[in-house]
Amino acid sequence: MQEEIDPxxxxxxxxxxxxxxxxxxxxxxxxxxxxxxxxxxxxxAMLLGPGAVQTVAGWGWGLFVVSAIIFAFRQxxxxxxxxxxxxxxxxxxxxxxxxxxxxxxxxxxxxxRGPGWVAAAVAVSVIAGLPLIIGGWRVLHLTSDRxxxxxxxxxx
Amino acid sequence: MTHPRHAxxxxxxxxxxxxxxxxxxxxxxxxxxxxxxxxEVSDSLLSKHIVILExxxxxxxxxxxxxxxxxxxxxxxxxxxxxxxxYTEVLRQxxxxxxxx
Numbered sequence: 419m420q421e422e423i424d425p426x427x428x429x430x431x432x433x434x435x436x437x438x439x440x441x442x443x444x445x446x447x448x449x450x451x452x453x454x455x456x457x458x459x460x461x462x463a464m465l466l467g468p469g470a471v472q473t474v475a476g477w478g479w480g481l482f483v484v485s486a487i488i489f490a491f492r493q494x495x496x497x498x499x500x501x502x503x504x505x506x507x508x509x510x511x512x513x514x515x516x517x518x519x520x521x522x523x524x525x526x527x528x529x530x531r532g533p534g535w536v537a538a539a540v541a542v543s544v545i546a547g548l549p550l551i552i553g554g555w556r557v558l559h560l561t562s563d564r565x566x567x568x569x570x571x572x573x574x
Numbered sequence: 575m576t577h578p579r580h581a582x583x584x585x586x587x588x589x590x591x592x593x594x595x596x597x598x599x600x601x602x603x604x605x606x607x608x609x610x611x612x613x614e615v616s617d618s619l620l621s622k623h624i625v626i627l628e629x630x631x632x633x634x635x636x637x638x639x640x641x642x643x644x645x646x647x648x649x650x651x652x653x654x655x656x657x658x659x660x661y662t663e664v665l666r667q668x669x670x671x672x673x674x675x
Contacts, residue, residue, distance in 0.1 A: 425668040435596035494608025501602040
C-alpha cells in the first residue's frame with residue numbers, strides 16, 4: 419500500500435471501503451426478510467394446520483431461530499441501520515406475536531372454521547411477520563449501493 | 575496558512591488509518607478480522623494503527639469471547655466520527671477547490 423495519499427485518492431478509498439462495508443453488512447436485512455417469511459409460515463401452520471403440522475412447525479421454527487442467532491453472532495460487521503431499527507422491530511414483532519397467540523387461544527374457533535376464519539388466520543399470520551419483513555426491507559434499502567447512506571444514521 | 579490541506583487531520587491522513595476510519599464510519603462496529611480482510615493488511619500493521627487511533631480517542635476497542643474464541647470489536651467514538659466527518663469535508667474542499675470559510 420502506498421505511503422502517500424492525495425485528497426482525490428483518499429476520497430476514492432473512503433468510497434471503496436464504505437461500499438465494501440455496506441455490502442458486507444447487508445446480511446441483517448436478508449436475515450430479517452427470511453425470518454419474516456418463516457414467521458408467516460410458522461403462524462399459518464400453528465393456526466390452521468393439524469396437530470402433526472403444528473409439531474413440525476414448532477420444532478422447525480425453534481431450530482430456525484437458534485440457527486439465526488448463531489449466524490448473527492458469527493458476523494464480522496454490524497451496520498448502523500440495523501442497530502437503529504433493532505428495538506423498534508423487536509418491539510413490534512413482540513406485539514404482533516402476542517396478538518397472534520391471543521388470536522389462536524381466544525378468538526379462532528377450534529372447529530367449524532369457514533373461509534372467513536381461514537382468511538382471518540392467514541391475515542394474522544401475515545401481520546405477525548410484517549415487522550420483520552418491513553425491517554429487513556428497510557435495512558436492505560438503506561444499505562443498498564444506490565443509496566448513499568448519508569441520512570441513514572443521522573450522524574453524517 | 576489558509577490552504578485547506580493544513581486542516582487535514584494528520585492522525586487520519588495516512589493510508590491504513592484512513593481505511594480503518596472509513597470502514598468504521600460505515601459500520602456500527604466491526605470485527606478485527608473483518609477489518610483486516612476488508613482493508614487488506616496484516617494483523618500487526620492493523621494493530622499498530624488501531625493503537626494510534628485509540629490513543630487519539632477516535633476508536634473504541636472492545637475485547638470479548640464468542641465461546642472460546644477471542645474477538646475484538648472496533649467502533650468509532652463520537653470524537654472519531656466527528657473528526658472523520660471534518661476530515662472528509664476538508665478533502666472535498668481541496669478537491670472541489672472551495673476556500674475555507
